[in-house]
Amino acid sequence: MDGERADLESAIQYAKKYLENLLSFYGLNTEIRATAEDEVIELNVPSTHMNGFLIGQRGDTMRSLQFITSNALKNNGYQYNRVNIDVAGYKKARADRLVETAEDWVRRVKETGESMELRPMNAADRRIIHKLASESELLTESVGEGRDRHIILKPSETITKSEKNPRTDTPKDQLNPPT
Numbered sequence: 001m002d003g004e005r006a007d008l009e010s011a012i013q014y015a016k017k018y019l020e021n022l023l024s025f026y027g028l029n030t031e032i033r034a035t036a037e038d039e040v041i042e043l044n045v046p047s048t049h050m051n052g053f054l055i056g057q058r059g060d061t062m063r064s065l066q067f068i069t070s071n072a073l074k075n076n077g078y079q080y081n082r083v084n085i086d087v088a089g090y091k092k093a094r095a096d097r098l099v100e101t102a103e104d105w106v107r108r109v110k111e112t113g114e115s116m117e118l119r120p121m122n123a124a125d126r127r128i129i130h131k132l133a134s135e136s137e138l139l140t141e142s143v144g145e146g147r148d149r150h151i152i153l154k155p156s157e158t159i160t161k162s163e164k165n166p167r168t169d170t171p172k173d174q175l176n177p178p179t
Helices: 002-025 051-055 057-075 090-112 123-135 157-164
Strands: 033-037 040-045 083-087 138-143 150-155
Touching: 002 033, 002 040, 002 057, 051 057, 051 083, 057 083, 057 090, 083 090, 090 123, 090 138, 090 150, 123 138, 123 150
Parallel strands: 040 083
Antiparallel strands: 033 040, 138 150
């Protein structure tokens, strides 16, 4: 266990130094906060005048930095090479907004009992949706390939059964009033 922790610490320090050196190439000398969560190296770049450049359009540059750093770890033989880079809290804020929207989707699926096909999204966003749906007792399925990969939210059997047999103290004749 201590050897694994030392390997992880070594990988964290390498990734931190690698990203700091990469950013210094662009004239940004900043201290990066580095931690690990569930064997994923978390690198947080503080807010600077270069936020827009480092984040890129829809986070593309940030994901590229993540890919480069991860590959540097792999190429140097590190066992731990999953990396998550966040610039100025961009990913956290985006995830929070996605959770708010996803809560509406979950509510809609629970109310209607019908599946909902979501728009294509990246792997990180899909993980957030899978987790939230699981906590809400919904089923999920990822379908499609590449940039078209998306999630289908499905009601669980317990939700579907409870909607078919509603429990209520209302007399049966008032459940579906004549029109």
